Amino acid sequence: MKTRLPLKSPALMGLAALLAAAAGANASEVRVAWYGGNWGDAFKTCIADPYTKKTGVTVVPEIGTSNTTLAKLRQQQGKPVIDVAFLDGGISELAQADGLLAPLTQAAIPNIANLEPAAVYKAGGKDIFAVSAGFYSLGIAYNKKEITQAPASWDALWDPAYAGAVVVPSPANSAGVPFIAFLANIWKVPLTGLSPVYKKLHDLDVASYFDSSGAASNAFQSGEAVIGAHFNVGAWGLADKGLPIGFAVPKEGVWATDARLHLVKNSPQGGNGAQFINQALTPESSQCLADSLYLGPAVKGAKPSAAVAGKMPWGVGGSIADLNLLDWTEINKLRASITSDWNREVANK
Numbered sequence: 001m002k003t004r005l006p007l008k009s010p011a012l013m014g015l016a017a018l019l020a021a022a023a024g025a026n027a028s029e030v031r032v033a034w035y036g037g038n039w040g041d042a043f044k045t046c047i048a049d050p051y052t053k054k055t056g057v058t059v060v061p062e063i064g065t066s067n068t069t070l071a072k073l074r075q076q077q078g079k080p081v082i083d084v085a086f087l088d089g090g091i092s093e094l095a096q097a098d099g100l101l102a103p104l105t106q107a108a109i110p111n112i113a114n115l116e117p118a119a120v121y122k123a124g125g126k127d128i129f130a131v132s133a134g135f136y137s138l139g140i141a142y143n144k145k146e147i148t149q150a151p152a153s154w155d156a157l158w159d160p161a162y163a164g165a166v167v168v169p170s171p172a173n174s175a176g177v178p179f180i181a182f183l184a185n186i187w188k189v190p191l192t193g194l195s196p197v198y199k200k201l202h203d204l205d206v207a208s209y210f211d212s213s214g215a216a217s218n219a220f221q222s223g224e225a226v227i228g229a230h231f232n233v234g235a236w237g238l239a240d241k242g243l244p245i246g247f248a249v250p251k252e253g254v255w256a257t258d259a260r261l262h263l264v265k266n267s268p269q270g271g272n273g274a275q276f277i278n279q280a281l282t283p284e285s286s287q288c289l290a291d292s293l294y295l296g297p298a299v300k301g302a303k304p305s306a307a308v309a310g311k312m313p314w315g316v317g318g319s320i321a322d323l324n325l326l327d328w329t330e331i332n333k334l335r336a337s338i339t340s341d342w343n344r345e346v347a348n349k
């Protein structure tokens with residue numbers, strides 16, 4: 001005969017208390033995948049801290065690049081752990097195509113109404129799958145001691161004077177594939193015939209092809225690089241440390257994308273996640289990110305302080321309209337072939 005515990009036995013009451021405590025702990029946190037380094041520091045200061053202050057909900061960060069986070073989301077698809085994910089443009093569309101994201105609604109996230117039209121991303125023109133936390137660009141970073149005049153053109157990377165001291169992103173970095181597409185665009189090369197772009201990149205005498213923005217910054221910091229394609233966020237971050245680094249917006253323009261916020265499909269704390277995203281879309285958080293990370297504000301009316309206005313991704317006096325925002329649907333179709341061709345025609349010197 002099985003022994004039945006009384007309805008109010010210490011064992012059952014203890015189990016109930018543990019389950020309630022576990023549920024309470026889960027309900028009082030939200031897990032957010034974001035980038036490392038100064039990016040993560042800024043997300044904490046500008047979004048997580050004010051969010052926690054308002055709601056009492058703890059933000060638990062999951063540090064990683066966009067590619068790392070996408071891999072996690074794919075692995076966790078059956079039982080997600082992450083509630084909110086920061087992903088770069090392009091990787092964002094891959095996550096949406098894989099069915100990893102929940103739609104964002106203005107009912108759950110009222111501050112969507114505050115966003116610039118270019119900062120709202122819809123699947124098939126219908127459901128919103130991502131919103132922007134701010135824009136950044138890939139321009140030319142350079143050592144001002146070695147290069148006294150800001151480079152005016154992307155052709156400067158091929159100047160023999162800088163041979164062996166140039167950095168550009170590899171396809172392992174989320175900027176690598178779009179950088180190739182951007183070069184094809186400014187050189188009037190069709191995406192269906194990229195051989196001229198690969199040849200020119202093959203002939204470029206580089207210090208390294210960087211896999212992360214941190215690696216690019218390290219190359220400038222060590223003196224290994226004196227010029228290269230780098231993000232405005234990374235370049236100005238080095239300047240803030242006292243290094244003689246400048247950032248140029250060449251005459252052909254800059255490739256740009258944004259740090260996007262996503263709600264993970266079937267996440268454990270979707271409600272908390274929606275509230276976190278709503279906080280990120282406030283003018284206060286947007287301005288904070290502009291001042292600390294040099295992200296171009298995605299929220300209407302949010303303006304960087306005068307001290308950093310010239311460090312926005314579009315340069316002095318520009319706006320979102322001046323950025324080259326790529327067609328990710330087209331580029332993602334070619335992502336695998338571009339990576340393969342890069343490895344064969346560029347990296348394999």
